Amino acid sequence: MTSESSVTSPLSHRVPDLGALELLLAVARHGSLGRAAREVGITQPAASSRIRSMERQLGVALVDRSPRGSRLTDAGALVTDWARRIVEAAEAFDAGAQALRGRRDSRLRVAASMTIAEYLLPGWLIALRAERPGTAVSLMAGNSAVVAERLLAGEADLGFVEGLAVPEGLNGAVVAHDRLAVVAAPSHPWSRRRKRLDPSELAATPLILRERGSGTRQVLDSALAAHGGLAQPLLELASTTAVKAAAVSGAGPAVLSELAIMEELASRRLVEIPVEGVLLRRDLRAVWPTGHRPTGPARDLLSLTRA
Amino acid sequence: MTSESSVTSPLSHRVPDLGALELLLAVARHGSLGRAAREVGITQPAASSRIRSMERQLGVALVDRSPRGSRLTDAGALVTDWARRIVEAAEAFDAGAQALRGRRDSRLRVAASMTIAEYLLPGWLIALRAERPGTAVSLMAGNSAVVAERLLAGEADLGFVEGLAVPEGLNGAVVAHDRLAVVAAPSHPWSRRRKRLDPSELAATPLILRERGSGTRQVLDSALAAHGGLAQPLLELASTTAVKAAAVSGAGPAVLSELAIMEELASRRLVEIPVEGVLLRRDLRAVWPTGHRPTGPARDLLSLTRA
């Protein structure tokens, strides 16, 4: 192994900072260090030095400099693609964080359940910003009851919930679907099964679960009710993240929202276990007080989310 | 709109740097600033100050401090989840960049096509690092011909290609599938179609495409050959990224690999247009020289990728 590859130093020492990555993307777009520098608001020598130190840090030449401009090397193109994913995640972070700041003068006040706020809303906010720049959004995250309360109190203009039913006093429209998936680490015996899992077997096996009362748990229990009773907890954890981490580490099978595990499935840190005939689907809905159809910015956001 | 929300200042001024985000994740894990500080290798006062300035920057309280430790606030939990996605993208970047550095003493030398190197390999490398820490990997990216050449010259131990066929002299195993999808911006008329698109209509409509000769273009042309001839280019662009950007901006419909557009579909910046009866599927294969079944680290990586 190389001397560096085994070092467990903090990521931040081995990955260029966001400013450098943005600069790299700008260089890719413009084909010139100087123009890229202008785009990100620094001078040309600063850009030159920054790209150079990024190349030193990574140990790879990223751009071919010529008197007619700079083009990415092959390795540079690859690095730029990877960098773009970091920057996109940062954009989602920024969109979410700005909404969370929650100024009272926001034109659109959104109340959303945790799952939606975590996985879907940042993307929607980016799309909204692209279509209606200057729409200031504020975000309140909470469970269905909290969302309903805010809407009915007139403290929010649009809500998003993930329950089985629309709360009393609200109207809603389904904007997306979520599916609960049974997953396990690739090392788990279930990941090598050939037959689909039988629901009764699922109900009889201790699982890593969110605590009783969580939305995920409710959906699972109601789906298993017809097949031999409630889910058996192997571990009960307080957050989706904790459940995921336990499952990845091989502690046992878990039941998680599809939204939460897309990346783990793609990288095969988790494997989905097909289940026979159990429908673990739930609707994600936009909601508003009965009679108050969304208008203005709320309507803009709603139309973005409709599938 | 708020004074900040309309500012188009660089992302890096509004998003905390990677070190701060890592620190926040550590605080979430440990429930204590001091212990989190120790984990990321700084002192407690530094952590205290860094979290505080992050809270100032975001305008949101992230942790509840008490003499018995620190817990995330509700907003802090949400911010932490968003931060985790940035850090995960940074981990993928790091895994890829280390492989790209390509020391000659690497124990596992991989040659991969661009699409695979870009979208799948970083995740595999993270998984490999988790299972076999200390396996130094080097990466060479290129088209199928380059991959084959490296393998046959003994300069690579394992290859990944995405063509329609296995190159001469190599054996292979399908490790994943890719599907080409017809996509358009939500504003495009096709996104409001109710009927599936007819292949002959697809062949007759000018599309945003990669340049002739690219893998994507070849697959599309061969699929359309049976339905009225080759694809008509509206724009021919040199990179997947450029095609994607043009499609997102509404320039027209595009045909892109499913891997490349997962995020855009999730956030509805792009909409998939269902097509009637055209199979735009292609296999992604691991390959090695005929007769040289992968062993050691190459076998470890191969077994990770098998679906």
Add this chain to the structure above:
DNA sequence: ATGACGTCATAAGCTGACTTTATGACCAGT
């Protein structure tokens, strides 16, 4: 009660990374 141990906050001084300004070298096209 009281002392020990944990928590986090504050203050002062240092270091280093990144910046700008001011140049210079290089190349292409006029």
Add this chain to the structure above:
DNA sequence: ACTGGTCATAAAGTCAGCTTATGACGTCAT
């Protein structure tokens, strides 16, 4: 040759973040 574009280098200033040293506060066990 000259003009206008490219990138590189050097010197000097700025500022964020670090460490060390200390203090305040709450909990727990004696």
